[in-house]
Amino acid sequence: MIKSLIHRIVAIPLIYDLIQTLVGAKQVRQRLQRQLTGLNQNAVVMDIGGGTGLNRALFPDHIRYICLDNDPVKLSGLMQKEVDGHALLGDAGKMPIPTGSVDMVICTSVTHHLLDDVLVQFFQEAMRVLKPDGRFVVLDAVWLPNRIPSRILWKYDRGSFPRPAQTLHDTLSQYGKELHWEEFTILHRYIIGIFKKHEVVS
Template sequence: MSLNFDPRKILSHPVVYTSYQKIVGGYRARKLFVENNVKIKPGQKILDIGCGPGDILEFLPKVDYTGIDLDANYIAQAKKKYGNKGQFKCAGVDGLDLEENHTFDIVISAGVLHHLTDEQCFNLFEIAVKALKPNGRFISFDGCYIPNQNKISAYFLRKDRGQFVRTQPEYERLAKTYFSNVVSTIDESYFFIPYTSIIMDCKNS
């Protein structure tokens, strides 16, 4: 085995990623995220930024769903598995141009911000603001560093593919650049493994 082998790279394969998520509790975490935090109603228009292979659709009611992701393999898998349940586009947050502004009820970004630089986060927030209806909600879900953190949780965060895991105040600071109302919650129970998550619920009142 090459000394330069990075096991995190295999997660770029959609099937491996989905299997890994099921093992560590990612499916359970998405289900709880949707039920406890997103609270989507049938018929709402949803934009999912960084949708991956679209697995969150397993837990959504019938909605008008658009998922975007930079990884073409993920988008291909999403179209293959969920093509009749939504629209999927291969695109990143840099320079993304939505065809319809201010038409989405909710913008989701699950497991994305900790992969992005501050500038890329600003691009994502700007897209979300343009996409959302008045009083629409942007909701994110990411790994987070906290004081006196469980050592195993901290270890998993350090080994995460995302290189920009932040603290709660750092995530909030970024979001408040674009949203006037930012409420964040720390949770350590969503996954099967010790893992600290931050959920941000943001809107412009």
């Protein structure tokens, strides 16, 4: 009951953004931003589970930003903020996006919301929509039960499927070729992974 009340309050876009600031999300995003360079003029960036569009600020003005989320309340929060980009209602496991059309798929704090089968569908979809030289960037907090702050944060987090870093790494590596992997701690334990499509040998 208390947990569900907390979830309802946290779902309010303004409160959600405030909590993100309090739990150190700004520092985490700054770390992520170092990995997001080299996008061409008019590059298309898909932010999957992009929520209220906080990731838009990580990119230069010239990119085309699309925020896909399955929660219309989050997307309306994005539209109220007049974020420079498009809001798209859809599911991470079945993206309404043409094959090979996206320069970067980014996804922050989303994998822990997805069941194993949806996670796999999502990784496959991310690789499908990427251009041949596109990049798939994943940031998420991971399951590390011996850290007390992690245990407390996971207790109240809405996402029910935190995974160990190794599990995420191994699953991602099945669907894409690793370009970068790092693990770090800012209150929570996090991973940043960058993958590209596997090369097709003809």
